[in-house]
Amino acid sequence: MDTSKKVYIAxxxxxxxxLDFNTKLKEAIEKKGFAVYLPQENSEDNVHMRHEHKQNYIFQKNVEIIDDSDIIIAVLDGADVDSGTSWEIGYAYAKGKSIFGLRTDFRTLGSEGMINLMIDQSADAIAFDIPGVLEILEQ
Structure with missing residues (x-):
C-alpha cells in the first residue's frame, strides 16, 4: 500500500x-495513512460559499485538487449518480487518474445494473462499503 498517494473524495x-458520510469516509481513509481531499472542507464547497456566488472559486479549487490527486473515490449512491460527481469522474478519467467507486445504495437501474455504464466503465473498481474501499486502497 502506497500511503503517499493523495485521495480526492467525489x-x-x-x-x-x-456531509456526515463524507467525513466518515475521509476519516477511515486517513486512518490508513493517506492524504485525503474533501471538497466540503478543502474547497469550502458549502452553502455559505454558494450564497456568496463563489462558484468559480469552488470549481477552480476542485479542479486543482483533482489534478493534484492520484486516486478518486467516488460516492455513487442515489437513484442516479450525483451530476457533480459524474463530472469529477469524467474529468479524472480523462486525466488518467485511478477511480474507485463506492456504492452503499442497494437500488438498481433495472436490468441494466447498479449504475450508469459510463460511470461503471470509468471506475477501476467498485466497493459496496467503506471496508471494501479500504481493501481496494490496500492493494
Missing amino acids: GPLFSEGE
Missing part, C-alpha cells in the same frame, strides 16, 4: 447525511 455534499 460525492454529493448537499444534506447533513451526505
Whole structure:
C-alpha cells in the first residue's frame, strides 16, 4: 500500500447525511495513512460559499485538487449518480487518474445494473462499503 498517494473524495455534499458520510469516509481513509481531499472542507464547497456566488472559486479549487490527486473515490449512491460527481469522474478519467467507486445504495437501474455504464466503465473498481474501499486502497 502506497500511503503517499493523495485521495480526492467525489460525492454529493448537499444534506447533513451526505456531509456526515463524507467525513466518515475521509476519516477511515486517513486512518490508513493517506492524504485525503474533501471538497466540503478543502474547497469550502458549502452553502455559505454558494450564497456568496463563489462558484468559480469552488470549481477552480476542485479542479486543482483533482489534478493534484492520484486516486478518486467516488460516492455513487442515489437513484442516479450525483451530476457533480459524474463530472469529477469524467474529468479524472480523462486525466488518467485511478477511480474507485463506492456504492452503499442497494437500488438498481433495472436490468441494466447498479449504475450508469459510463460511470461503471470509468471506475477501476467498485466497493459496496467503506471496508471494501479500504481493501481496494490496500492493494
